[in-house]
Amino acid sequence: MLWYHPLASAIVLSLNMVKNRIPLVNLPSDNDSSSEMMRQAARQVSEALETSGFLLVQSHYLSKDLQQDALVATKEILNDKDNSETILHPVDPKKYIMIQSADSIETLKAKDDQQKILKEYWDVMEKVKHQVLHCISLGLGLPPGYFSECHSKSNSCLRLLHYPPVPEESSSSLLDENISSPKIRCKAHSDYGSVTLLTSDGVGGLQAMIDGVWTDVPYVEGTIVVNIGSLLSDWTKGKLLSTLHRVVSNDKSSEPRTSIAFFADPDGDISASLGNNSSERAGMTVKEYIQYRAGGDNRGRVGVAFTSDETNRAEGESNKE
Numbered sequence: 001m002l003w004y005h006p007l008a009s010a011i012v013l014s015l016n017m018v019k020n021r022i023p024l025v026n027l028p029s030d031n032d033s034s035s036e037m038m039r040q041a042a043r044q045v046s047e048a049l050e051t052s053g054f055l056l057v058q059s060h061y062l063s064k065d066l067q068q069d070a071l072v073a074t075k076e077i078l079n080d081k082d083n084s085e086t087i088l089h090p091v092d093p094k095k096y097i098m099i100q101s102a103d104s105i106e107t108l109k110a111k112d113d114q115q116k117i118l119k120e121y122w123d124v125m126e127k128v129k130h131q132v133l134h135c136i137s138l139g140l141g142l143p144p145g146y147f148s149e150c151h152s153k154s155n156s157c158l159r160l161l162h163y164p165p166v167p168e169e170s171s172s173s174l175l176d177e178n179i180s181s182p183k184i185r186c187k188a189h190s191d192y193g194s195v196t197l198l199t200s201d202g203v204g205g206l207q208a209m210i211d212g213v214w215t216d217v218p219y220v221e222g223t224i225v226v227n228i229g230s231l232l233s234d235w236t237k238g239k240l241l242s243t244l245h246r247v248v249s250n251d252k253s254s255e256p257r258t259s260i261a262f263f264a265d266p267d268g269d270i271s272a273s274l275g276n277n278s279s280e281r282a283g284m285t286v287k288e289y290i291q292y293r294a295g296g297d298n299r300g301r302v303g304v305a306f307t308s309d310e311t312n313r314a315e316g317e318s319n320k321e
């Protein structure tokens, strides 16, 4: 039977491997570093970040209701045509608002209840960030607080994102001239800082470059997609991968898409190379590095899409698309 054909088994196996490379990890609700549950979660988190650079997590801090409410608020805020805070990306077909601190949510042009939801969401993301950093430290055999301690000042930001629907008339040309190139909604890039925590509305299209292949990042309701940025990758001397990713539109994902990216950056005044002297960031502070990657003012995050290592990887791998 075909099922037992060695080629068919290999295909099934590789599909499972892709699945397992972006595992879903339940973050333990207590912070006990010596518990078996914590040790297992720490292993799963660091293994995923070593092999694909991506995983999904579930945290007791985040309820499905809060996640849904935050998505609805995001959609409404970005749909308000009079909102001057909204930025149209210069290249990608997307619009977004950057929120640079929890306090600045109060001055966001949004209704009180929307601000309240986003504030609550921010506070939860701060907690999840520390849960993930705790697991990463433990998983790498470091003291549990090692990375959390470099994130003492909440140097995070929140990006509210909306991708408009792909127009009907262009659906026949969803595949550009080159039939194998799907339409790009967010160009390939790596993130800059330490940990990115992403909520999306379930419209597909997020892809990660894993072993040279653009791979769909699975969506599971109630979970957060976690990936890491170039700084954290560098701090671990490349052991943890800052993986290139992008958002595309294909026949399954041409609908409007809303997402919320929480970018956790380390404290601005510490060294961007954190003792890795071979790093191309040696001599820069975290704040300077983020500004360099963001294109100057840190407002739009449309600066340097990849580090030089990542550029090399991208050039090698884009041929395999």
Ligand SMILES: O=C(O)CCC(=O)C(=O)O
Pocket: 159, 161, 186, 191, 198, 200, 206, 245, 247, 259, 260, 261
């Ligand atoms: O919208 C998404 O799903 C991903 C966004 C992203 O990767 C980013 O803004 O850095």
Ligand SMILES: [Fe+2]
Pocket: 189, 190, 191, 196, 245
């Ligand atoms: Fe990203």
